[in-house]
Amino acid sequence: MNHRRVLITGGAGFIGSHLTEELLSRDLAVTVIDNLSTGNWSNLDHLGHNKRLRVIVASAADPKLLEKEVPRHDFVYHLASAVGVKLIIDHPVHTVQNIVETTEVVTSMCSKYRKPVLLTSTSEVYGKSEDIPFREDADIVMGATSKRRWAYACAKALDEFLVLAHYYETNLPVFIVRLFNTVGPRQTGRYGMVLPSLVGQALNGAPMTVYGTGRQSRCFCSVHDVVNALARFLECPGAAGKVLNIGTNEEITIHGLAQKIKQLTGSRSEIQLIPYDQAYGPGFDDMMRRVPDLTRAKELLGWTPKRSLDDIIIGIASALAPADDGILAGVLAR
Ligand code: UDP
Secondary structure: OOOOEEEEEOOOOHHHHHHHHHHHHOOOEEEEEEOOOOOOHHHHHHHOOOOOEEEEEOOOOOHHHHHHHHHHOOEEEEOOOOOOHHHHHHOHHHHHHHHHHHHHHHHHHHHHOOOOEEEEEEHHHHEOOOOOOEOOOOOOEOOOOOOOHHHHHHHHHHHHHHHHHHHHHHOOOEEEEEEOOEEOOOOOHHHOOHHHHHHHHHHHOOOEEEEOOOOOEEEOEEHHHHHHHHHHHHHOHHHOOOEEEEOOOOEEEHHHHHHHHHHHHOOOOOEEEEOHHHHHOOOOOOOOOOOEOOHHHHHHHOOOOOOOHHHHHHHHHHHHOOOOOHHHHHHHOO
């Protein structure tokens, strides 16, 4: 496939900005559309000099803008989406509307102009399934609609259905990626993500907040590995019409993660267990484990994650800590 001009919705966000950088490094021309709701202008600051980058500050749900931009590009990455459990709990109406409306506008325009489109979905879609590791075609187990958290999973599942419907009805080349927990520099703890929150607390000597018992586990994949996988879709037409898990299967409990961060940063912070009700409000549902089956990603993209959790944590901590930070000096000198 010869995709020279790529459009990224949500390209100023945490993952979007790393994807922008990755695609520019592959000599592609990139247009970013981002309304800077959870994204941030500063995420792209270091790329501002690149003449192959255009940034449009606007909503990706604007049909007039998409009507103009989609036909000018060869491939569309649709990343724009409300993200983060905290945002979803605090603004449930915005979350559902934003996710579904934006995907509707983006996919209809891609369908009209026959442009390949990749949707970033989420491992939340597996819901409360305990069938570990999660395989893409396995059944999903959704929580009650009264628990706000599941609105995100359902909205993203609906996105997947819509995108796949275009594939079945008109053979539009569509790609669906279920991202597992993705971490790295520029991720903010503002929307509740655990790793930047714990690293920030460890560096500031503040109590490290572990929710629930801390025995729930996750697998944290480097954003650098994730965007490498996303870029490979440009050359893998065989992945069209399929859902692919992208993440790592190196599993760690959240309490174990806090201990690892504390040790790697040399922090004296105490680890504090906080009940879910106190952290998220009443009636919160968490999932205990979330591990991807990565067979399909390996077969179709030839991709496996490369970076270890220790290296990821050290990378995030050094991006957050001042250059002359005494705590980190010993660790970073290795
Ligand atoms: N969590 C935590 N402390 C925090 C933020 C999150 O213990 O400061 C927990 C959260 O309850 C969940 C896990 O860490 O069990 C991962 O949370 P995150 O929001 O990063 O991602 P999720 O996998 O839930 O989408």
